[in-house]
Amino acid sequence: MIEQTPSYLTGHLAPVSDEIEAVGLPVVGALPPELTGRYFRNGPNPLPGEDPGSWFTGHGMLHGVRLDRGRAEWYRNRWVRSTRLEGASYRRADGTLDMAASAANTSVIEHGGKIFALMETSHPFELTPELDTIGPCDFGGRLTTGMTAHPKEDPATGELHLFDYGVRPPFLTYHRLTAAGELTTSFPVEVGGPTMMHDFAITANHVVWLDLPVVFDRELVGRGMPYQWSDHYTARIGLMGKDEPTVRWFDIEPCYVFHVGNAREDEQGRVVLDAIRYSRDAWFSTWSWIGGVPLAEQAARRSVSNLHRWILDPATGTVTERELDDGNAEFPTVDDRRVGLPNRYLYAVDDHAIVKYDSERGRIARHELGEGRHAGEAVFVPAAEDAGEDEGWLLSIVTHDDPAVASELLVHDATDLAAKPVAAVRLPRRVPAGFHGTWIPDEAL
């Protein structure tokens, strides 16, 4: 039992109590003028006095910074106005999920000129470019399930691949939107049970499924996140064609993956998947922390998650796995123009640092923020449309253990990550650590 304030309500995770805005933000250094657009970041932020029972279930709050040709024009933060914010439950009286009652707290994307706040198993919530809530979106009635917070945009076609998982058969449903945002493809995919599927991957020809041993547990409904590690469920990665519901499964060593870095096909037609892996022990420790138990109070503290590579060979039906780096890492990101394609670089954060990996040489750079400062997910923005991979900027909101210290939006040159940031935008308040962000250039809207 937790006898003190849950970890998700204290330190750098502590929520803020109100919505504010400020204009003309001070900048240390020089903002690259080509960064003209909006950086939005989503994360849980319970209402004052509220304890949602888990870090994962607090109401979604967006923090937004508008940059315009070298100036930091504004900051504002807004809760997503869902019915849940007004007190509605996730579940209706008949037990079914109310997808419009989403906390909408996990990620934020732009697709087809629209902005959506996302949370798995729920409908997307459309937002205005000023972070006001328009409302839940079911793509004209065509989205009859929830939607993952980690859809993948195919850089070749602009299509958005997505899925939903649930507790009743078919457990997994695949969907695809056109580049313009029309939902044209939906079909069920057979999996062995109701596993928690936070992320997936695409390659040029495949959809890559992560069917891992964290399984729905009816006993836990109403007590935080109703999923638990299972020693009986076989961990598998699946390869599926983009238009065929048949999946080729590859059994792997038991583990959990919240986040994929990228997947790609190699010259031999094998699928190479790079993702952040949790061992059984690391999963239990992290899941307890997400549920509110401070790491320092855990008997078997092991929060390490690190970058691994799985290579799946459809010709032989074999899979190999290896650790690419032994350092702690989460929130892996790539240049979005490389999603599903060969990528050389991958970025991630290690609590007090932003790190960069070279797929050929391992970890090649690390930017230490120092004690008490925490790195948010580093979002890559290319310096120009035709810039090479890694030629661009990494945007990350830094949060602090000390609630009196305001946060900063750091802009790093990705090619020189170890150097000091090229610009630091001083935000008018502390921003709690959150989940995922995105850069939305003006021309996308």
Ligand SMILES: [Fe+2]
């Ligand atoms: Fe995530």
